[in-house]
Amino acid sequence: MAITMAAAATEAAAASPAWSQLLLAVLGSSVAGGLLTTALGSLRASAEVRRDGYARATSVLVRRTEYAYRVRRRTSDDPATLAELTHLGSEIQEELAWCRAWVAAESAAVSAVFDGVCSEISQEASAWLREAWTLPPVSRPTEMNLGEWGPRAGRDQIARFQSATRFRFGWRRTIPAWIVKRWLRRKEDTSRSVATMGPASDAT
Incomplete structure (x- = not known):
């Protein structure tokens, strides 16, 4: 009897570590699963923040380009209209400054592209904007059709910026920053060279 009880105790003691290891494994997998879930959630949240930030930056580039059209299509030069347009211009400049700071903090490589795009858009849009302020307000619906008047380069610049932002999402984000830059x-150098050369003229 004593021998049987001793043998049972020995078997229980031998089995105990196995149960302990199994319990630790279960707890460990639960913790690891929780950590993995948390990490994936954080990655998704981070991607959403980046996506929203770059969408905001793209939006302000569009607004900067369109501002000259807003001024040109004004229907009055009364103080209220001029104050509204001036306030809109200030809002765009403030938003542009915020976006430049945000992009610079998010990615130095993309920031270089964004700064170049901002400069090119501002250079062309500013010239049209100065002319828009000197022209009289529109007085007829047909005058809302501006024809060839206004900045044209914004679309190409914005496309360049959007192309650069692809390196901040998905597998491209794993590429070393120095390679991306x-x-x-x-x-950017190629784009500037093409812009400087302008459209090729036909041989005569």
Whole structure:
């Protein structure tokens, strides 16, 4: 009897570590699963923040381009209208400054592209904006159709910026920053060269 009880005790003691290891494994997998879920949730949230930030930056580029059209299509030069347009211009400048700071903090490589795009859009839009302020308000519906008047380069610049933002999402985000920066700089240099050359003229 004593021998049987001793043997049972020995078997229980031998089995105990196995149960302990199993319990630790279960707890460990639960903790690891929780950590993994939390990490994936944080990654998704981070991606959403980046997506919203870059969408906001794209939006302000569009608004900067369109502002000259808003001024040109004004229907009055009364103080209220002028004050509203001036306030809108200030809002766009403030938003543009915020976006430049945000993009610079998010990615130095993309920031270089964004700064270049901002400068190019501002250079062209500012010239049209100065002319828009000197022109009289529109007085007939047909005058709302501006024809060839107004900035045209905004679409190409915005497309360049959106192309650069792709490196901040998905598998492209794993590419080393120095490679992305070099590649984007090379693309920017090519774009500036094409813009400087202008459209090729036909041989005569």
